Amino acid sequence: MFIETNMLYYRAMRHARLLLPGAAALFFIASTMPSSALAGLNPDSRVQMGLDAREDVQETANDADDDDREWRRSRSLGGEAEDDLTIPILIGVEVNDLVDTWGDARSNGRTHEGIDIMAPRGSLIVSPTNAVVAKIGTYGLGGKYVYTNNPGGERFYFAHLDGYADGLREGQRLNRGDLIGYVGNTGNAAGGPTHLHFTIYKRGAHNPYPRLTRTFNTRDRVEALSSQLTMVENAPDRLALAQTYVSRYGNVFREAQADRVRLPALVTLLMDSSTVRVATGRTSGTVSPHFTRDLELGDTGSDVTVLQEFLITTATGDAALSLQRTGATGYFGPLTERALAEYQHAADISPAIGYLGPLTRAHIQTG
Numbered sequence: 001m002f003i004e005t006n007m008l009y010y011r012a013m014r015h016a017r018l019l020l021p022g023a024a025a026l027f028f029i030a031s032t033m034p035s036s037a038l039a040g041l042n043p044d045s046r047v048q049m050g051l052d053a054r055e056d057v058q059e060t061a062n063d064a065d066d067d068d069r070e071w072r073r074s075r076s077l078g079g080e081a082e083d084d085l086t087i088p089i090l091i092g093v094e095v096n097d098l099v100d101t102w103g104d105a106r107s108n109g110r111t112h113e114g115i116d117i118m119a120p121r122g123s124l125i126v127s128p129t130n131a132v133v134a135k136i137g138t139y140g141l142g143g144k145y146v147y148t149n150n151p152g153g154e155r156f157y158f159a160h161l162d163g164y165a166d167g168l169r170e171g172q173r174l175n176r177g178d179l180i181g182y183v184g185n186t187g188n189a190a191g192g193p194t195h196l197h198f199t200i201y202k203r204g205a206h207n208p209y210p211r212l213t214r215t216f217n218t219r220d221r222v223e224a225l226s227s228q229l230t231m232v233e234n235a236p237d238r239l240a241l242a243q244t245y246v247s248r249y250g251n252v253f254r255e256a257q258a259d260r261v262r263l264p265a266l267v268t269l270l271m272d273s274s275t276v277r278v279a280t281g282r283t284s285g286t287v288s289p290h291f292t293r294d295l296e297l298g299d300t301g302s303d304v305t306v307l308q309e310f311l312i313t314t315a316t317g318d319a320a321l322s323l324q325r326t327g328a329t330g331y332f333g334p335l336t337e338r339a340l341a342e343y344q345h346a347a348d349i350s351p352a353i354g355y356l357g358p359l360t361r362a363h364i365q366t367g
């Protein structure tokens with residue numbers, strides 16, 4: 001009883017703040033969307049955009065109830081439902097950005113069963129609780145969607161995804177903060193602004209809005225981004241992803257640095273190099289990974305760690321495999337020298353003697 005009263009209070013407070021007619025939402029969208037997306041932002045298209053996936057939900061939920069063994073098995077996911085949920089967008093959406101769109105009118109006399117969380121394309125959708133992936137699919141209304149089973153017998157529905165997390169599969173266990181997919185506008189959201197449609201099911205649909213009272217903190221955010229980087233085995237892809245993260249989430253990393261949260265070495269190096277670029281007036285918005293100095297036997301530093309990680313993930317020979325067992329230490333020892341020489345030999349860089357000079361640096365940067 002106490003909790004419910006509390007929630008109503010929160011809800012009322014948020015309504016009060018959002019009564020300025022949609023101003024907060026418009027500002028949020030305007031500040032994060034490409035201008036082409038703004039063209040669709042009028043009351044009519046908002047209704048179209050927000051058409052929910054109610055039929056889809058009913059259909060697949062029944063399927064799953066009857067046939068899906070994973071769903072049954074994971075239905076026992078223990079614990080109580082969490083009253084206060086974390087907004088399932090890792091970065092970029094604050095509690096005050098949310099607008100309660102539950103019950104809004106939709107086409108064919110339907111009402112909206114869920115909340116539409118506005119976010120730029122590609123924003124990271126993560127699990128707000130520990131969970132199990134119950135169902136992954138595509139449907140006309142919901143587009144690319146994912147259902148998860150959550151504590152307390154609840155089931156969460158994420159729709160209109162641009163894409164799924166790499167390797168996401170039904171039955172997979174998720175920790176709080178693990179990636180589910182990317183914000184998009186698939187299904188009947190096509191052509192409208194990108195957003196996440198989110199609904200909670202337990203014997204019917206429930207409005208998530210009053211419960212979305214928290215966001216992931218800086219440490220959670222950095223941890224989630226780091227684990228995404230770790231999962232990319234191919235070195236050039238990993239550099240490219242780190243590059244994207246640094247240009248997109250630089251503020252999160254800077255906050256983390258201020259809070260003394262440890263950052264992945266690759267991110268630290270890229271941040272340093274982006275600072276250099278900004279300082280020299282090259283603010284093109286892209287950050288290119290580069291070593292700011294030559295490296296050789298005896299050097300130490302975070303750039304040595306990055307080089308070692310690169311050699312380990314590229315793994316061109318025996319020395320790289322030995323280095324993998326030792327791990328990236330930040331000290332340029334004989335093993336690093338041999339691994340670098342192997343890389344140079346494989347890449348046809350001469351002399352292949354394990355000295356990181358301009359030629360090898362350029363080669364690593366361009367993949």
Ligand SMILES: [Zn+2]
Binds near residue numbers: 050053112115116
């Ligand atoms: Zn919706």
